[in-house]
Amino acid sequence: MGSVKIKNMTKTFGDFTALHDINLDIEEGEFFALLGPSGCGKTTTMRCIAGFENPTSGSIYIGNREVEKIPANRRNCGMVFQSYALFPHMNVFENVAYSLNIKQLNASNPIKQMGIYARLLTKRFGKYPDDLKKKVMEILEYVELENHAERLTSELSGGQQQRVALARALVMEPAVLLMDEPLSNLDQKLRHSMRNTIRTIQQDLGITTIFVTHDQEEAMSMADRVAVMDKGQIVQIGTPTELYSNPSTPFIANFVGTSNILKGTVEGEENGFTVVKGEGFLLRSSTKAKKKEVDVIIRPEHVKVEAADSVIDHATTNVIEGTVIMSTYLGSIVRYDVQVGSYQLVVDTTYSSGANIFEEGKKVKLTVDHERVLLI
Amino acid sequence: MNRIKNSFNGLTVVKVLIYAFFGLFMLLPLLSVFVVSFTGEPTNLLGSLTDPAIFNSTLEKFKNISLDNYKRIFSGKGYFSALKNSLALAFTVTIIIILVCIPLAYGIARTKMPFKKTISALCMIPLIVPTFISAYAFIIMFGRAGWVTQIYNALGGEGMLLNPYSMAGVVAVQVFFFFPYALWPLVAAFKVSDISLEEASQNLGAKNWFTFIFVTFPLALPGVISSALLIFTVSFSDFGSPIVLAPKELNLLVVEAYREISGFFNWGGAAILTVVMVIVAAFFFYLQHLYTKGKNYGSVSGKPKQQKLIENKLLTRVLSGYSLFVVLIPLLAMLSVALQSVATTWGKDLLPSGYTLNHYKTIFSTSMGNIQNSIMLATGALVLSVIIATFVSYFVVRQNSAKLDFIASIPLVVPGIAFGIALIQTFNTMPLQLTGTAVLLIIAYTIRRLPYMVRSTMGSMRAIKQDIEEAAVNLGATPLTAAITIVGPLMLPGIAAGSVLVFITVIKEASVSILLAPPEWAPMSLAIFQNILRAEYYSAAAMSVVLVVLVLVLQGIANIIGKKQRL
Numbered sequence: 010m011g012s013v014k015i016k017n018m019t020k021t022f023g024d025f026t027a028l029h030d031i032n033l034d035i036e037e038g039e040f041f042a043l044l045g046p047s048g049c050g051k052t053t054t055m056r057c058i059a060g061f062e063n064p065t066s067g068s069i070y071i072g073n074r075e076v077e078k079i080p081a082n083r084r085n086c087g088m089v090f091q092s093y094a095l096f097p098h099m100n101v102f103e104n105v106a107y108s109l110n111i112k113q114l115n116a117s118n119p120i121k122q123m124g125i126y127a128r129l130l131t132k133r134f135g136k137y138p139d140d141l142k143k144k145v146m147e148i149l150e151y152v153e154l155e156n157h158a159e160r161l162t163s164e165l166s167g168g169q170q171q172r173v174a175l176a177r178a179l180v181m182e183p184a185v186l187l188m189d190e191p192l193s194n195l196d197q198k199l200r201h202s203m204r205n206t207i208r209t210i211q212q213d214l215g216i217t218t219i220f221v222t223h224d225q226e227e228a229m230s231m232a233d234r235v236a237v238m239d240k241g242q243i244v245q246i247g248t249p250t251e252l253y254s255n256p257s258t259p260f261i262a263n264f265v266g267t268s269n270i271l272k273g274t275v276e277g278e279e280n281g282f283t284v285v286k287g288e289g290f291l292l293r294s295s296t297k298a299k300k301k302e303v304d305v306i307i308r309p310e311h312v313k314v315e316a317a318d319s320v321i322d323h324a325t326t327n328v329i330e331g332t333v334i335m336s337t338y339l340g341s342i343v344r345y346d347v348q349v350g351s352y353q354l355v356v357d358t359t360y361s362s363g364a365n366i367f368e369e370g371k372k373v374k375l376t377v378d379h380e381r382v383l384l385i
Numbered sequence: 386m387n388r389i390k391n392s393f394n395g396l397t398v399v400k401v402l403i404y405a406f407f408g409l410f411m412l413l414p415l416l417s418v419f420v421v422s423f424t425g426e427p428t429n430l431l432g433s434l435t436d437p438a439i440f441n442s443t444l445e446k447f448k449n450i451s452l453d454n455y456k457r458i459f460s461g462k463g464y465f466s467a468l469k470n471s472l473a474l475a476f477t478v479t480i481i482i483i484l485v486c487i488p489l490a491y492g493i494a495r496t497k498m499p500f501k502k503t504i505s506a507l508c509m510i511p512l513i514v515p516t517f518i519s520a521y522a523f524i525i526m527f528g529r530a531g532w533v534t535q536i537y538n539a540l541g542g543e544g545m546l547l548n549p550y551s552m553a554g555v556v557a558v559q560v561f562f563f564f565p566y567a568l569w570p571l572v573a574a575f576k577v578s579d580i581s582l583e584e585a586s587q588n589l590g591a592k593n594w595f596t597f598i599f600v601t602f603p604l605a606l607p608g609v610i611s612s613a614l615l616i617f618t619v620s621f622s623d624f625g626s627p628i629v630l631a632p633k634e635l636n637l638l639v640v641e642a643y644r645e646i647s648g649f650f651n652w653g654g655a656a657i658l659t660v661v662m663v664i665v666a667a668f669f670f671y672l673q674h675l676y677t678k679g680k681n682y683g684s685v686s687g688k689p690k691q692q693k694l695i696e697n698k699l700l701t702r703v704l705s706g707y708s709l710f711v712v713l714i715p716l717l718a719m720l721s722v723a724l725q726s727v728a729t730t731w732g733k734d735l736l737p738s739g740y741t742l743n744h745y746k747t748i749f750s751t752s753m754g755n756i757q758n759s760i761m762l763a764t765g766a767l768v769l770s771v772i773i774a775t776f777v778s779y780f781v782v783r784q785n786s787a788k789l790d791f792i793a794s795i796p797l798v799v800p801g802i803a804f805g806i807a808l809i810q811t812f813n814t815m816p817l818q819l820t821g822t823a824v825l826l827i828i829a830y831t832i833r834r835l836p837y838m839v840r841s842t843m844g845s846m847r848a849i850k851q852d853i854e855e856a857a858v859n860l861g862a863t864p865l866t867a868a869i870t871i872v873g874p875l876m877l878p879g880i881a882a883g884s885v886l887v888f889i890t891v892i893k894e895a896s897v898s899i900l901l902a903p904p905e906w907a908p909m910s911l912a913i914f915q916n917i918l919r920a921e922y923y924s925a926a927a928m929s930v931v932l933v934v935l936v937l938v939l940q941g942i943a944n945i946i947g948k949k950q951r952l
């Protein structure tokens with residue numbers, strides 16, 4: 010097991026900068042997600058850690074050891090590839106046993122090596138030692154594939170292949186587990202159950218895990234901490250709740266959950282609240298503004314919708330007037346699109362049976378608490 | 386592409402070795418033939434690098450560079466008529482084959498003609514038989530004492546129906562044994578061309594033949610042209626049928642070049658003929674390449690629309706009868722060889738006067754050596770080409786080495802006889818005297834057949850995704866171990882299929898064998914050739930049967946492997 014540290018890593022391909030000054034500090038046993046849109050450099054980061062790419066500059070430490078001079082085959086990073094990259098000519102057992110065979114191969118004399126090559130190359134020759142067999146079967150049981158040991162990987166379902174790939178990486182007891190979009194090839198349902206499986210196994214083994222995804226829900230629900238990347242740079246690192254409640258940029262606010270983003274100008278301060286004015290709204294926020302022109306972030310679920318004639322105390326909460334453009338009933342919540350000035354705000358309200366839904370065209374009052382108005 | 390970091394430097398060494406191999410045994414010989422075509426006398430380029438004395442004499446020769454040889458080809462009768470005749474031969478064969486193949490291809494692609502399966506299967510025969518055996522089979526059939534001639538005379542004909550020892554004979558052999566090269570592309574072209582257009586034409590009331598001439602045929606035209614260019618190159622480069630059949634007064638480039646080198650040791654003459662051959666063959670190959678590039682007429686993209694096959698009784702019967710006639714001739718030719726191999730004497734009457742297995746006994750007792758030689762030489766070429774092709778595909782696929790890809794496909798455009806002459810000239814003196822050794826023969830076979838092997842291994846290499854290799858490395862394997870345990874086994878089917886192909890083509894190879902094989906390493910093809918020259922037809926026949934059977938068996942193996950490969 011080990012921590013992973015990345016210092017000032019940059020990676021260029023020709024004159025294209027794929028990674029720019031990446032700094033990461035991942036603790037031992039942590040489940041760490043790299044989240045970002047397609048092409049932002051997640052895979053490249055992971056490939057640098059695994060040793061398939063050389064960083065152009067900067068350094069990587071695994072378990073406090075600088076790994077620049079360690080080739081990929083000795084880094085002891087278990088990697089689960091997006092395509093699984095299972096060996097098609099080997100069955101499930103042989104796939105999982107591969108790293109153990111290699112380990113033995115490296116520790117044997119030339120004569121024994123021949124025997125190991127024999128069992129790597131053909132099914133008939135070369136007996137597997139009992140301890141190796143036991144270890145493979147244990148890990149197969151762990152991922153509930155003990156009954157499929159003799160199957161060819163092409164005869165497995167997507168989810169099963171996924172678990173073989175996981176077992177194959179885990180059996181070598183890697184210092185770090187690297188997973189590159191491991192769930193993207195699975196259907197919706199399976200993806201949910203595999204999330205749990207992976208998270209449980211990770212917790213169980215306490216293995217440091219770096220998990221790449223472009224699905225924010227996946228990252229937020231599984232990881233201890235998330236690094237959000239964009240265009241080769243890390244934009245913010247934090248726990249899921251930190252990212253959600255304190256996004257450092259509008260990009261993150263939008264990428265991590267849905268947000269209403271309004272342009273505003275800071276007018277001044279009043280009773281400890283910052284006053285922002287924009288097209289069609291005047292809001293007070295408990296955030297201290299660092300500049301004059303700000304982005305105002307409001308999460309849909311932090312807004313309440315009231316009838317236009319209701320009386321609300323302006324001192325405790327913000328009130329904005331608007332017109333309902335559309336209401337969508339989504340089961341437990343009702344989503345409104347409300348026109349405020351030139352903006353269309355998205356508002357989610359919990360729906361309790363019997364409550365009335367505001368119709369389209371209706372004038373309403375929206376309320377947002379001061380501490381729910383974020384200025385960045 | 387240093388994706389796999391710290392890749393063993395051994396790979397770089399291998400790459401250098403492969404370049405050196407091609408440089409020494411392919412580029413240098415071609416270059417030195419080119420030089421000799423100007424100097425008119427042997428020029429030891431390799432020696433010039435190692436020995437100052439040779440270097441000086443080479444410099445001397447360079448001073449005598451002249452265009453005399455080239456003038457000869459355009460003014461003198463001999464060479465010019467050889468070029469003219471060769472072009473005429475290739476041109477005639479091409480036209481006839483296309484004409485012969487169009488109805489055949491149409492029948493297979495578009496109709497429900499009777500015996501379609503049988504006809505398609507029989508089309509394989511010409512591909513299995515080397516042309517010098519086909520040429521010899523035509524002598525058995527159409528020669529002065531041939532059975533066809535006898536039937537012809539019995540029916541009241543005068544002389545021979547077709548004199549095999551003539552331009553017409555060469556044309557006939559090439560037509561009946563090269564037509565499958567054009568047939569399958571044409572079948573593909575007819576299958577793919579847009580049927581809805583034809584239907585439209587028919588809906589407008591057009592007659593079938595009208596639709597064919599003005600709609601179907603023009604749509605298949607790209608396929609026709611590309612096949613024609615291919616046939617032209619194949620016919621132009623063929624050595625087997627001309628060397629057996631061409632009479633003295635018929636000058637053909639391949640025969641002329643062979644005679645210059647093996648009869649007169651005329652280096653300058655052989656060199657100029659070689660250069661001309663390579664240029665012509667390369668030009669037509671290039672034309673074909675250029676033409677097919679981007680056209681992709683043969684490959685079906687997406688699902689082809691299910692066509693309705695024509696069932697018209699009269700049309701299908703006529704087509705079927707015609708097709709059977711075309712495919713029957715190669716079959717009869719091979720049966721004639723088989724019959725001769727078991728005949729006591731054959732020639733006086735329509736059928737042999739008696740039957741015996743003595744010819745087989747003879748070849749298995751006296752000529753076993755040739756069979757062994759063939760197998761050993763083919764094995765040698767196979768091993769060498771497996772090794773080279775595997776690495777070449779690795780460099781081309783994984784390291785995007787376009788240069789190597791190009792170099793490895795050069796042998797496709799060099800006629801066998803030309804390449805043989807180039808090798809003889811380059812390696813008949815120190816410092817690397819290899820002419821007359823099995824080594825040079827194996828190298829020649831290897832280089833000539835390498836493109837097949839490379840195509841095969843490259844296909845399987847492409848099918849192995851990079852991440853599978855990386856997964857192995859990630860699991861602790863060194864790149865070399867990953868290559869042995871993962872890449873190797875996954876490439877095996879491709880290697881096996883390519884190997885059989887190399888083996889078969891080496892056993893069939895005539896030009897290089899005849900030119901380069903020393904007596905103690907004479908392979909079957911050379912033995913057959915010499916038997917034919919010595920008029921020992923019965924042994925030649927028996928040996929030919931053995932060769933064809935060997936090829937058939939190997940082809941069978943290849944087909945099985947091919948099926949397995951497509952899991």
Ligand SMILES: Nc1ncnc2c1ncn2[C@@H]1O[C@H](COP(=O)(O)OP(=O)(O)OP(=O)(O)O)[C@@H](O)[C@H]1O
Nearest residue numbers: 022025027045046047048049050051052053054223
């Ligand atoms: N070997 C390479 N050569 C050149 N450019 C590369 C190479 N590998 C990656 N890139 C570029 O670097 C950028 C980051 O690629 P990377 O694969 O890391 O993206 P990603 O975040 O994993 O995206 P995705 O979610 O689509 O997998 C991309 O613009 C890509 O085109």
Ligand SMILES: [Mg+2]
Nearest residue numbers: 051052053189
């Ligand atoms: Mg990626």
